[in-house]
Amino acid sequence: MxxxxxxxxxxxxxxxxxxxxxxxxxxxxxxxxxxxxxxxxxxxxxxxxxxxxxxxxxxxxxxxxxxxxxxxxxxxxxxxxxxxxxxxxxxxxxxxAGMELPDKIDDKEYMLLKRKKQQIKDLNKLAARYYHETLFSPQGRKAFEYLKNRGIDEPVMKRFGLGYAPDGWDSVLELARSKGVPDETIRESGLVLVKNNNMYDAFRGRVMFPIFSPLGEVVAFGGRVLGDGTPKYLNTKETLVFNKRRNLYGIDLIRRMAKVKSAVLVEGYMDVVSLCAHGVKAAVASLGTALTKEQAALLKRYTSEVFVAYDGDEAGEIATMKAIETLSAAGFRVRVIRFGDGLDPDEFVKTRGLKGFAQLVKNAPDSISYKLEVKKKEFDVSTADGKERYAIAAAKIIEGIESPIIKERYIKKLAEETGFSPGSISGEAQKKGAQKNSNANNRYNRIEKTDDGTESLLLAFLLGSPAYAQSVSGMVSEEDFSFGPHKNIFSALLGSVKKGIQPTYAELISELGAEEDVNEAARLSGLQVVAEDPGAFLKDCAAKLKKERLMRRRLELAKLLQTASGAERSKLLAEISELDKEFIKLRV
Ligand SMILES: [Zn+2]
The missing domain is CATH 3.90.580.10 (Zinc finger, CHC2-type domain)
Incomplete structure (x- = not known):
C-alpha cells in the first residue's frame, strides 16, 4: 500500500x-x-x-x-x-457509485501529478497510433513481412495494436513536438533518450508492442529489433505511468473477457501474440522480469488458475520454479506446460498449432508433480542410493501440501515410483506437517481474545463514538499514549473534532498518513467496547493513561539515576519526588 x-x-x-x-x-x-x-x-x-x-x-x-x-x-x-x-x-x-470526480481537487501536487500522467498517456496513445500506421505503410514493409512470416495476420496485428518504429532518430520526437507536446512530457514518457541535452527516439527500427494497462490505456512499449541488433527486446523505462513490476502484457484483453477459467503465463510479448494468433486467447507475459507478487495479484483479479508456459531451457525451468512459488502464495491453482527441446511457446504453436497446444494443456502436470519431476532429474534413480535420496527429497516437497487427501495421492505415487512403502514416505512427509496443523486453528474467535490495554480500548471507543472525543480532549493528550500509531490516531481524531467534524470510522482512517497507523486503526475496529456509563469509562481511562505515563517516566528516571551524579542526580531526584506526589493524587 x-x-x-x-x-x-x-x-x-x-x-x-x-x-x-x-x-x-x-x-x-x-x-x-x-x-x-x-x-x-x-x-x-x-x-x-x-x-x-x-x-x-x-x-x-x-x-x-x-x-x-x-x-x-x-x-x-x-x-x-x-x-x-x-x-x-x-x-x-x-x-x-456513478459519481462525477470533482474537477478541481484542492491539492496542487496531486492535480499536477494527475495531469502529468494524463499527458504521458495521451502522448503514448499518439505514438502507438503512429507506429501502428507506419506498420501498414511502405516504410513498415519489412516489419509487416516479419510478423506475417511468424504466422501473425492483420486482425491479430490490429488486436494488439502492433506497430513499427522507423529507423530514424526523431520520428516520434518530431511528431510529438508538432502536436505541441511539451519537451518535459516527451522526456518523461520514456519514448526518447537524452544525451548531451539532446533528445532522440528510444525505439528505432523495431517492431512495436504497446503495453496496455488493465483499463486499456497505453502505458509503455516493448520493441523487438528487426534483424540482429541489440538488445533484442527493449522496454520503456519506468515512468510515472509504467512500473514493469505491476503490469502484465496482455492483461487488458483478459480483463475484457471478464472472468476467464485459466490463463497462460509466458515470458515475452511475442509469445502472447503468437498464442493468440493460433487461438489461445488468455495469455499474459511478465515483461522480462521474473513474475512479481504484484503481477500475481493483478492476474488474480481475473482468473484463479494459471498454466506456466515458460521456455523449455534451463533458465525457463528456474523461472518456472519461482513463478510456481509466487503464484501458489497468491492462491492460484498452478499447472506447468513443458515444450521440451528448448522450444518456446511461439515456436511450438507455429509448428504444432492449437491442437498440439491443447494436448500439452491436457497433460500439464500440477505444480507438485512438476517439482517432483524436476527434483528427480538431480538423482540417478537407477541406483538404490539415488532412489533413496530422491525419495527423501521428494517427501520434503510433499510435506508442504496442506490437504491430507492430496498429500496421500502423492505419497502413493511416490511409493509406486520408488518402491518404498507409503508408510515410510508418509513418515518422512509428516515431520513438519504435524507442527503446522497445530498452528492453523480456527481464527473466528480471535476477536474476543485480546489483551489490549487502556490505550487500545479508549481509542476503539472514541473511533466508534467520536462525539465523546471533545470531552476527552481536556483529560487526555497525545503524550499519554505510548504507542506511535495510537498517538497519531488520537491526534487525527482530535484534529477533526476541533474542526467541528465528527468523522465516521472510515473517514478517520482516510486522515491517517502512514500504513501502520491505518492498520492499527483497522485492527481496533475489531475491539467491541461497550461502556454503560461513558462518562465514568472515559474518566477511568484518562486516569489509567496518566498513571501508566507516570510509571513509564518513573522507570526511565530510575534508569538514568543509575549513572547520574552531582547536579544531574539532584535534578532527577527532584523529578522523582514530584512524580511520587502525583501518584498519590491519582490514587485518591
Ligand atoms: Zn490476510
Missing part, C-alpha cells in the same frame, strides 16, 4: 463516496463473506489461507485481516486489491 497521498476533496465529497460504496459489497466482489457475530468473515484475498481470518465490519466500514495484520477502509481495500494508487482507487469507487 505504501504511503497514502491524501488529496483534499471538496467538503463532503469523500463522505458521499464512502457512503455510496458499502465496503461489504466492494469486498464481496473479491472474496465471499459470511456474517458471524456482527462481522463478515471470508478468506483473505491478500494471503493464502484455509480458514477465514479476514473480517469486515459493516457498521464501521472497515476491514481487517487477523492473518496478515493489515486493514483499512474501502479505499485502502481497493488500493490493495486492484493494485492501484490512492487517486486511482478514488476514481474506481466514484465510477462504481
Amino acid at each position: 505504501g504511503q497514502i497521498v491524501v488529496a483534499r476533496f471538496p467538503d463532503g465529497w469523500l463522505s458521499e463516496l464512502y457512503s455510496r460504496n458499502d465496503i461489504v459489497d466492494v469486498v464481496s466482489a473479491h472474496t465471499s463473506l459470511t456474517e458471524r457475530s456482527g462481522r463478515f468473515w471470508g478468506l483473505c484475498p491478500f494471503h493464502k489461507e484455509k480458514t477465514p481470518s479476514f473480517s469486515v465490519s459493516r457498521d464501521k466500514q472497515v476491514y481487517y485481516c487477523f492473518g496478515c495484520k493489515q486493514g483499512g477502509n474501502v479505499v485502502n481495500f481497493v488500493m490493495k486489491a486492484e493494485n492501484v494508487s490512492f487517486g486511482e482507487a478514488i476514481e474506481i469507487l466514484s465510477r462504481r
Whole structure:
C-alpha cells in the first residue's frame, strides 16, 4: 500500500463516496463473506489461507485481516486489491457509485501529478497510433513481412495494436513536438533518450508492442529489433505511468473477457501474440522480469488458475520454479506446460498449432508433480542410493501440501515410483506437517481474545463514538499514549473534532498518513467496547493513561539515576519526588 497521498476533496465529497460504496459489497466482489457475530468473515484475498481470518465490519466500514495484520477502509481495500494508487482507487469507487470526480481537487501536487500522467498517456496513445500506421505503410514493409512470416495476420496485428518504429532518430520526437507536446512530457514518457541535452527516439527500427494497462490505456512499449541488433527486446523505462513490476502484457484483453477459467503465463510479448494468433486467447507475459507478487495479484483479479508456459531451457525451468512459488502464495491453482527441446511457446504453436497446444494443456502436470519431476532429474534413480535420496527429497516437497487427501495421492505415487512403502514416505512427509496443523486453528474467535490495554480500548471507543472525543480532549493528550500509531490516531481524531467534524470510522482512517497507523486503526475496529456509563469509562481511562505515563517516566528516571551524579542526580531526584506526589493524587 505504501504511503497514502491524501488529496483534499471538496467538503463532503469523500463522505458521499464512502457512503455510496458499502465496503461489504466492494469486498464481496473479491472474496465471499459470511456474517458471524456482527462481522463478515471470508478468506483473505491478500494471503493464502484455509480458514477465514479476514473480517469486515459493516457498521464501521472497515476491514481487517487477523492473518496478515493489515486493514483499512474501502479505499485502502481497493488500493490493495486492484493494485492501484490512492487517486486511482478514488476514481474506481466514484465510477462504481456513478459519481462525477470533482474537477478541481484542492491539492496542487496531486492535480499536477494527475495531469502529468494524463499527458504521458495521451502522448503514448499518439505514438502507438503512429507506429501502428507506419506498420501498414511502405516504410513498415519489412516489419509487416516479419510478423506475417511468424504466422501473425492483420486482425491479430490490429488486436494488439502492433506497430513499427522507423529507423530514424526523431520520428516520434518530431511528431510529438508538432502536436505541441511539451519537451518535459516527451522526456518523461520514456519514448526518447537524452544525451548531451539532446533528445532522440528510444525505439528505432523495431517492431512495436504497446503495453496496455488493465483499463486499456497505453502505458509503455516493448520493441523487438528487426534483424540482429541489440538488445533484442527493449522496454520503456519506468515512468510515472509504467512500473514493469505491476503490469502484465496482455492483461487488458483478459480483463475484457471478464472472468476467464485459466490463463497462460509466458515470458515475452511475442509469445502472447503468437498464442493468440493460433487461438489461445488468455495469455499474459511478465515483461522480462521474473513474475512479481504484484503481477500475481493483478492476474488474480481475473482468473484463479494459471498454466506456466515458460521456455523449455534451463533458465525457463528456474523461472518456472519461482513463478510456481509466487503464484501458489497468491492462491492460484498452478499447472506447468513443458515444450521440451528448448522450444518456446511461439515456436511450438507455429509448428504444432492449437491442437498440439491443447494436448500439452491436457497433460500439464500440477505444480507438485512438476517439482517432483524436476527434483528427480538431480538423482540417478537407477541406483538404490539415488532412489533413496530422491525419495527423501521428494517427501520434503510433499510435506508442504496442506490437504491430507492430496498429500496421500502423492505419497502413493511416490511409493509406486520408488518402491518404498507409503508408510515410510508418509513418515518422512509428516515431520513438519504435524507442527503446522497445530498452528492453523480456527481464527473466528480471535476477536474476543485480546489483551489490549487502556490505550487500545479508549481509542476503539472514541473511533466508534467520536462525539465523546471533545470531552476527552481536556483529560487526555497525545503524550499519554505510548504507542506511535495510537498517538497519531488520537491526534487525527482530535484534529477533526476541533474542526467541528465528527468523522465516521472510515473517514478517520482516510486522515491517517502512514500504513501502520491505518492498520492499527483497522485492527481496533475489531475491539467491541461497550461502556454503560461513558462518562465514568472515559474518566477511568484518562486516569489509567496518566498513571501508566507516570510509571513509564518513573522507570526511565530510575534508569538514568543509575549513572547520574552531582547536579544531574539532584535534578532527577527532584523529578522523582514530584512524580511520587502525583501518584498519590491519582490514587485518591
Ligand atoms: Zn490476510
